[in-house]
């Protein structure tokens with residue numbers, strides 16, 4: 001054979017092997033242990049910072065880790081997240097695949113009505129469409145905002161006599177969402193509707209951080225319930241009960257109140273009236289009932305309310321500045337309402353900074369890919385778990401300016417005093433692409449009215465730790481490693 005042909009063939013073969021290798025190569029990441037892979041690496045303390053440090057060590061914004069049955073990709077920059085979860089959201093909008101790691105405990109809890117766990121299907125799209133219609137449109141927000149103002153006023157009134165300030169914030173967050181959704185306003189923390197979403201969110205958070213051995217070794221699910229160490233059976237049972245309280249408890253109460261003619265106007269009462277009038281189908285009724293249950297579970301908003309209070313106590317000069325803008329506008333004559341929104345840009349900047357400073361969901365919720373993909377030469381297989389390090393991008397100094405670990409609302413203020421981003425535009429704090437949080441606009445307004453009301457009536461001082469020690473802006477605040485913190 002002609003030696004030139006042989007040389008060309010070998011060259012072509014080498015190029016082929018190289019490009020195949022490149023296509024199949026995986027991003028860098030820490031080497032795991034035999035059998036369990038990176039199980040311990042995935043649940044490091046303050047893992048958002050650990051993952052970011054690894055990005056520097058491995059010189060890559062995308063990292064990979066493996067545990068039996070699943071491969072995770074950590075996305076550590078806004079560019080990678082934008083490229084994959086937003087621009088390719090047709091591929092990266094699924095959730096946990098059935099029977100994959102970590103889903104075992106969840107599968108036992110009745111979660112089919114929970115939007116965050118639905119796969120990218122028509123059912124999920126219909127739920128999101130109706131969620132938007134009921135909570136996000138201009139018409140809906142007029143009624144919803146009236147409820148939010150009332151919930152904020154009730155908080156101020158309770159704080160006059162209560163000493164359990166933390167409990168009052170928890171109550172206020174549930175009060176706001178329950179009154180918008182069901183017209184129900186719990187009077188105290190013993191109300192059965194207060195604890196259910198908190199406990200269910202705790203179970204989901206435990207599952208998400210791999211708290212159950214069955215998620216790693218699925219064969220354990222075949223062991224009988226009395227067997228030591230199979231506590232997940234009990235957790236799953238508790239979770240199912242809680243999920244039912246969430247979905248059916250307030251919904252049934254509204255139905256009963258409507259029958260008695262005592263129901264307060266709410267999302268649920270409006271659609272139940274439409275059912276009585278025969279203007280919506282039974283399927284739509286079921287979807288709307290689920291949508292209400294999802295909004296109720298979204299009460300994780302309380303974590304952001306805590307962060308607001310902590311920030312005000314640690315940064316008194318910020319608090320004073322926000323209070324001054326409120327006092328100048330209200331002149332001590334009245335409490336704020338949503339008509340004041342555009343006149344208080346600094347307060348909007350404070351709320352933006354609360355969401356950025358300590359994001360409530362540092363890793364959003366994992367997205368799952370539905371087909372094989374290639375990115376920057378790396379192979380990403382179908383079923384890969386994509387973990388966006390939201391904390392990392394919200395602390396990226398190239399996006400938000402210097403000292404991102406400090407609470408500086410001025411980073412959101414333009415030279416003319418107006419706010420850089422409208423509240424609802426701080427999208428980075430609310431997830432990505434098609435799965436971005438549908439409650440974000442509604443929630444931003446809840447936080448805004450609570451913040452405005454609190455700062456008008458009270459001054460938050462004397463920050464101290466659990467052990468009574470005095471905290472300052474330089475103290476290290478420890479956050480849990482959960483999906484929601």
Ligand code: HEM
Pocket residue numbers: 115116117118128135294295296298299300301304360361363364365366367429430431432433434435436437438439440442443
């Ligand atoms: C501090 C307030 C909140 C934050 C920071 C937040 C953040 C998030 C994030 C990061 C996601 C995942 C997005 C992704 O997968 O990329 C999400 C999903 C979701 N959020 Fe929120 N959220 C908040 C409040 C709320 C509220 C008040 C509601 C309800 C009224 C709500 C309803 C939902 C729902 C239903 C989903 C699932 C969306 C889906 O999977 O398609 N959230 N949220």
